[in-house]
Amino acid sequence: MYGYIGKILRVNLTSEKTKEENVGEDLLRKFIGGVGLAAKIIYDEVNPAISPFDPENKLVFMTGPLTGTLIPCTGRYVVCAKSPLTDAWGEAHSSGFWARELKRAGYDGIVIEGKSEKPSLLVIDDEDARIEDASHLWGKGCLETEEQIRKELGEAFRVACIGPAGERLVRFASIINDEGRAAGRCGMGAVMGSKNLKAIAVRGSKEVPIKEPERIRNVLRRIYPQIMSFPTTQIYASYGTSGELLSFYEYGDVPIKNFALGKWAEIEHISGETYNKVMVKAKRSCWNCPIACWRYVRVDEGPYAGLELKRGPEYETLTALGSLLLNNRLDVIVRANYLCNQYGLDTISTGVCIAFAMECYEKGIITEKDAGISLKWGDPEAILRLIEDIGERRGLGDILAEGVKRASAKIGGGSEKFAMHVKGLEMPMHDPRAFKGMGLQYAVSNRGACHLQGMVLRVEQGERVTDLKIYERLDRFEVRGKGSVVATVQNWHEVLESLIICKFLGIPPGHIPGLYTLVTGIHMTLEHSIEAGERIYNIKRMFNVRCGISRKDDTLPYRIMYEGLREGGTLGNRISPEELDMMLKEYYMVRGWDENGIPRTETLRRLGLQ
Amino acid sequence: MEEFLPLGSEEELKEEICKTMRRLFNRGLVSALGGNISARLPGSSEFWITPSGVFKGELEPEDLVKVDLDGRVLEGFLRPSVETPFHAMIYRRRADVNAVVHSHNPVTTGLALAGIEIKPVTIEAAVVLRRVRVVPWAFPGTDALANLIGEHIEGARALVLMNHGVVGVGSNLLEAETIVETLEEVATAQFVASIFKRELPLIPEEDMELIKRLYGI
Numbered sequence: 001m002y003g004y005i006g007k008i009l010r011v012n013l014t015s016e017k018t019k020e021e022n023v024g025e026d027l028l029r030k031f032i033g034g035v036g037l038a039a040k041i042i043y044d045e046v047n048p049a050i051s052p053f054d055p056e057n058k059l060v061f062m063t064g065p066l067t068g069t070l071i072p073c074t075g076r077y078v079v080c081a082k083s084p085l086t087d088a089w090g091e092a093h094s095s096g097f098w099a100r101e102l103k104r105a106g107y108d109g110i111v112i113e114g115k116s117e118k119p120s121l122l123v124i125d126d127e128d129a130r131i132e133d134a135s136h137l138w139g140k141g142c143l144e145t146e147e148q149i150r151k152e153l154g155e156a157f158r159v160a161c162i163g164p165a166g167e168r169l170v171r172f173a174s175i176i177n178d179e180g181r182a183a184g185r186c187g188m189g190a191v192m193g194s195k196n197l198k199a200i201a202v203r204g205s206k207e208v209p210i211k212e213p214e215r216i217r218n219v220l221r222r223i224y225p226q227i228m229s230f231p232t233t234q235i236y237a238s239y240g241t242s243g244e245l246l247s248f249y250e251y252g253d254v255p256i257k258n259f260a261l262g263k264w265a266e267i268e269h270i271s272g273e274t275y276n277k278v279m280v281k282a283k284r285s286c287w288n289c290p291i292a293c294w295r296y297v298r299v300d301e302g303p304y305a306g307l308e309l310k311r312g313p314e315y316e317t318l319t320a321l322g323s324l325l326l327n328n329r330l331d332v333i334v335r336a337n338y339l340c341n342q343y344g345l346d347t348i349s350t351g352v353c354i355a356f357a358m359e360c361y362e363k364g365i366i367t368e369k370d371a372g373i374s375l376k377w378g379d380p381e382a383i384l385r386l387i388e389d390i391g392e393r394r395g396l397g398d399i400l401a402e403g404v405k406r407a408s409a410k411i412g413g414g415s416e417k418f419a420m421h422v423k424g425l426e427m428p429m430h431d432p433r434a435f436k437g438m439g440l441q442y443a444v445s446n447r448g449a450c451h452l453q454g455m456v457l458r459v460e461q462g463e464r465v466t467d468l469k470i471y472e473r474l475d476r477f478e479v480r481g482k483g484s485v486v487a488t489v490q491n492w493h494e495v496l497e498s499l500i501i502c503k504f505l506g507i508p509p510g511h512i513p514g515l516y517t518l519v520t521g522i523h524m525t526l527e528h529s530i531e532a533g534e535r536i537y538n539i540k541r542m543f544n545v546r547c548g549i550s551r552k553d554d555t556l557p558y559r560i561m562y563e564g565l566r567e568g569g570t571l572g573n574r575i576s577p578e579e580l581d582m583m584l585k586e587y588y589m590v591r592g593w594d595e596n597g598i599p600r601t602e603t604l605r606r607l608g609l610q
Numbered sequence: 611m612e613e614f615l616p617l618g619s620e621e622e623l624k625e626e627i628c629k630t631m632r633r634l635f636n637r638g639l640v641s642a643l644g645g646n647i648s649a650r651l652p653g654s655s656e657f658w659i660t661p662s663g664v665f666k667g668e669l670e671p672e673d674l675v676k677v678d679l680d681g682r683v684l685e686g687f688l689r690p691s692v693e694t695p696f697h698a699m700i701y702r703r704r705a706d707v708n709a710v711v712h713s714h715n716p717v718t719t720g721l722a723l724a725g726i727e728i729k730p731v732t733i734e735a736a737v738v739l740r741r742v743r744v745v746p747w748a749f750p751g752t753d754a755l756a757n758l759i760g761e762h763i764e765g766a767r768a769l770v771l772m773n774h775g776v777v778g779v780g781s782n783l784l785e786a787e788t789i790v791e792t793l794e795e796v797a798t799a800q801f802v803a804s805i806f807k808r809e810l811p812l813i814p815e816e817d818m819e820l821i822k823r824l825y826g827i
């Protein structure tokens with residue numbers, strides 16, 4: 001095989017056995033790889049009725065056919081399982097070097113099953129896969145864990161691991177790889193912790209075989225001028241993901257004070273310009289990436305002077321731990337990000353949980369006594385303390401560690417109205433009242449409030465994707481037409497996440513099938529890939545349907561539906577239940593689902609899922 | 611075109627598309643990223659088109675993409691030009707057309723932007739270009755643009771696309787190339803003249819009438 005290795009590693013932690021398994025070309029044609037292949041495995045093998053922390057839940061790490069090839073921006077992996085936040089489909093994505101190393105070791109992916117009796121470490125050294133004792137690493141932060149493992153096994157090893165939050169089953173625990181890159185969402189770190197798996201260390205020595213390397217080089221050389229000219233690619237290259245913060249703010253897209261404010265005079269303090277000027281010391285990138293969106297940061301002054309992060313805060317982190325909490329201090333954001341990385345906590349969910357707690361405090365639903373500290377908006381001490389409390393599952397932190405949906409159910413007092421989540425996954429940092437299509441995307445996404453699968457707001461900003469037949473600019477406050485665009489964009493993003501190629505590369509969809517064909521030798525057309533994307537989207541939905549998900553869950557937080565913002569770029573808009581309804585109707589129709597959001601038999605048959 | 615004998619094979623056609631592109635690139639009529647060319651064997655319902663986003667100065671035959679008249683990809687591994695819909699539209703409407711050149715002629719486009727009509731300042735211009743129509747703005751790559759071009763292409767050899775570029779069509783590649791080339795030549799002459807003189811000395815009315823009658827313009 002080319003591009004693909006054609007092999008996955010199955011690790012049973014209960015029996016401590018590992019085995020290799022071949023993946024057939026048929027399956028790869030249908031599900032591409034990456035998230036598609038992971039979805040197929042989980043759909044076939046995971047009983048939807050089990051608890052996410054049941055040893056029977058499977059944790060699937062997957063790369064794609066483009067991972068680790070000379071196609072740029074292909075250093076990413078996906079990790080999937082039944083999610084402890086949503087009790088349904090869960091997935092998280094990360095970038096770096098780990099994924100490429102796994103392929104160089106000779107595997108497209110790893111399926112982790114069962115539960116180890118004691119803390120364990122999975123070592124994959126080329127084809128030699130073994131389970132080792134990790135008792136000495138248990139309790140250590142992610143950055144220390146990685147350092148320690150590389151010291152013990154060798155610097156060439158790449159590590160993905162959990163921190164104390166994952167060990168303690170914090171429901172939004174992340175998996176951290178390559179010195180601070182995070183597979184953040186959906187609590188994949190908690191699933192890993194439930195299996196007593198501390199880390200996976202990988203080293204590989206083989207090149208990923210490619211069908212037509214010369215032709216690929218020749219094409220790449222000549223398409224670089226175009227893909228690097230893509231506007232967002234330029235922004236990411238110049239500023240990193242923070243580069244759009246101020247322009248998003250103008251739209252009313254940046255959440256402020258738990259999505260309750262539309263304007264904030266301090267926004268400049270955390271803007272991409274300020275961040276790059278004050279904190280950023282260097283640019284870094286994943287393996288083989290011409291964009292280099294990562295930022296290496298160091299705090300020069302104040303209480304955290306000297307603190308360095310090789311992978312500094314991204315847009316989502318700057319806002320979730322910044323504007324969302326009315327925290328205008330970059331140094332506090334960097335410190336908070338550092339703590340999240342050490343504990344292994346998703347910065348988005350962490351920010352949303354802290355914002356929730358602060359609002360509870362402001363409204364008198366919880367007191368200083370409950371929290372052990374006063375939870376004033378923007379208070380650095382409160383923010384940092386809550387992160388530690390969540391990571392340690394201490395006091396109020398123990399309740400927040402359950403995620404904002406469960407925490408609000410427990411705390412009560414009307415707090416559900418400002419618990420910002422969809423299906424249990426905390427909202428990412430784009431306010432859907434600024435872009436109603438994003439609202440639909442959040443409402444229906446398989447993993448809950450998801451900003452990765454689509455970024456429909458690009459179309460609502462005016463981007464046309466002619467290859468996907470998205471020709472018209474859609475008004476951001478209009479609801480008509482959004483159902484169709486959301487479905488189209490989601491299908492395409494399933495393709496990108498299956499291949500796997502970074503979405504920051506401004507590569508038009510039409511180039512992708514050709515590059516895939518040159519890498520794998522398997523002929524693919526644009527239509528075929530889009531259909532595969534649709535198939536992948538639907539198989540995840542079917543897993544969710546079996547978990548009990550239906551139309552009742554395709555919804556938005558109360559605040560988004562009932563509370564408009566008096567100031568700012570959302571211009572007072574909200575997404576009323578009626579509007580959401582209209583968008584859902586169109587969306588279900590385009591998807592070939594019934595009124596209750598269940599894929600129709602014909603749809604499943606058309607996609608070869610029956 | 612059923613009885614038409616093709617003058618070459620598909621392979622030669624592909625070679626020729628690349629050669630045409632290189633010539634236009636060297637003349638500054640297509641830029642690194644802007645412009646596209648297609649051609650078909652006479653009578654065929656499939657055509658070869660240049661890929662999108664690939665540096666135009668160095669196209670190779672294996673980069674080209676074969677599509678049908680609905681724009682579906684039949685051969686090739688690269689992304690077909692985003693303007694495939696309007697190329698397909700022209701072939702659907704004009705059985706006599708076997709080559710379409712879309713270039714970004716700077717002077718022609720500039721004059722159109724300034725609202726200046728291309729005038730027949732030479733006999734060649736009048737004969738070769740006939741009447742040059744201006745197609746109003748539509749977003750590149752959309753069906754809307756394809757439809758507008760479809761409306762304007764009947765009986766035309768050259769079109770100016772507002773805020774975009776030009777289109778030349780022909781029974782073969784050299785003819786289509788000749789059109790966009792002549793267009794730029796005329797536009798340049800007109801542009802130069804307009805710098806020094808407000809009123810353009812056009813070809814005398816009676817000669818022009820004669821030409822019009824003679825050639826049915």
Ligand code: SF4
Nearest residue numbers: 285286289293502504
């Ligand atoms: S753009 Fe950023 S995340 Fe994407 S591949 Fe490059 S460095 Fe990695």
